[in-house]
Amino acid sequence: MNMIKNQASEREEIEALLPWHAAGTLSRRDAQKVEQALAHDPELAIQYETVRQDLVETIGLNESLGAPSARAMQRLMADIEADASTARRVRSSFNFGEWLSDKLSSFSPRTLAWSATAAALAIVLQAGLLAGMFVNERQGGASFETASVSKTETVKPGTDALISFAPTATAAEVTKLLQTYKMAIVEGPAGDIYTVRLAVTGIPKEELGKLIKQLQEEKAVRFVGPKSSD
Amino acid sequence: MQTTSDEALIGRIAAGDKLAMQVLFARHHVRVYRFVLRLVGDASRAEDLISEVFLDVWRQADRFEARSQVSTWLLAIARYKALSALRKRPDEELDDETAGAIEDPGDDPEVAMQKKDTSDVLRKCLTKLSAEHREIIDLVYYHEKSVEEVAKIVGVPENTVKTRMFYARKRLGELLKAAGVERGWP
Numbered sequence: 356m357n358m359i360k361n362q363a364s365e366r367e368e369i370e371a372l373l374p375w376h377a378a379g380t381l382s383r384r385d386a387q388k389v390e391q392a393l394a395h396d397p398e399l400a401i402q403y404e405t406v407r408q409d410l411v412e413t414i415g416l417n418e419s420l421g422a423p424s425a426r427a428m429q430r431l432m433a434d435i436e437a438d439a440s441t442a443r444r445v446r447s448s449f450n451f452g453e454w455l456s457d458k459l460s461s462f463s464p465r466t467l468a469w470s471a472t473a474a475a476l477a478i479v480l481q482a483g484l485l486a487g488m489f490v491n492e493r494q495g496g497a498s499f500e501t502a503s504v505s506k507t508e509t510v511k512p513g514t515d516a517l518i519s520f521a522p523t524a525t526a527a528e529v530t531k532l533l534q535t536y537k538m539a540i541v542e543g544p545a546g547d548i549y550t551v552r553l554a555v556t557g558i559p560k561e562e563l564g565k566l567i568k569q570l571q572e573e574k575a576v577r578f579v580g581p582k583s584s585d
Numbered sequence: 586m587q588t589t590s591d592e593a594l595i596g597r598i599a600a601g602d603k604l605a606m607q608v609l610f611a612r613h614h615v616r617v618y619r620f621v622l623r624l625v626g627d628a629s630r631a632e633d634l635i636s637e638v639f640l641d642v643w644r645q646a647d648r649f650e651a652r653s654q655v656s657t658w659l660l661a662i663a664r665y666k667a668l669s670a671l672r673k674r675p676d677e678e679l680d681d682e683t684a685g686a687i688e689d690p691g692d693d694p695e696v697a698m699q700k701k702d703t704s705d706v707l708r709k710c711l712t713k714l715s716a717e718h719r720e721i722i723d724l725v726y727y728h729e730k731s732v733e734e735v736a737k738i739v740g741v742p743e744n745t746v747k748t749r750m751f752y753a754r755k756r757l758g759e760l761l762k763a764a765g766v767e768r769g770w771p
Contacts, residue, residue: 370751371750374754380731402770408707409757412704412708420622420623422615426632427618430632431636434636438644525600
């Protein structure tokens, strides 16, 4: 009795899978099960034939519906331009170098000097907290202010590198990179190249090479190289 | 030539790449349009709705988690938009009568049968199905969605998908029978 019940429910299960078998979207295991059942069940085979007819006509019907006009794409692009999230995204994915170069080039030389300092300090602010923690850690608590860092402090001898961020790098990605590597931007941009402080003390050449190599593989980095000490 | 995957396009869209958006649109808009058109039955409305669907993709691309295919995600958004649009029209609820009336401007199945064209009758009967049944038949046969993907798009358990498809086929058989086409099942 139970065996008959099981066979019936198994057949129902196979019947239910016929449309997906016809469309070719079943897993290999289920497809094999259906194939086996079809080979031994002529009634199921008749049913499968109707499924195939339905599939062909459904495709034909849908294909006969035509396509939307170019208006749909035009409307979409206009909506995207007007969408608030677009402006937000453009802001967050802009290139620091390009933005700062553009801004700075519009200023007078005197203003430029002040603006450059202010811009550099603003960027230092992003990684400031971490850089501060890092410096304190390495210097046994020696004072190293971050956002309010003075010029003399930023040029203390240490291990620096030159870095250029990928044009597609977002502000969040750059910040994350600075945090991950415990770096702080100490100078720049010159063109689109910044000077980043990798460590406040000198680090062995081998270690520096390894660090640079790691950085080179980061998506947000376009170029990175050691900065020769003056 | 290697084409960029849908998932990679979504990643680029999330970063604000409008060109990637155009590529994704070009790749999928016809199928999404047809899916929406079959639900709302109005070409101009379907066009407006697909713009809205892709605008949602633009806004939500960073939330796409790749647990399903991009096309499945698109159809799920499209379905939601279409049903919401239909709900906004109090006189045009998505019921069987409305769907049938919208989708069937031509002969009724009996008349079509007189033309002795089984294929034509079958297509007419496909348009006579309820919206729920038409939707599932389209998703399985035309959009080639698996049981799991249909479940995600429609928002019902997989077993319900199988049962609903079975009853859609059964109903189609009954409509054909009523139009004089005997296929041996059901």
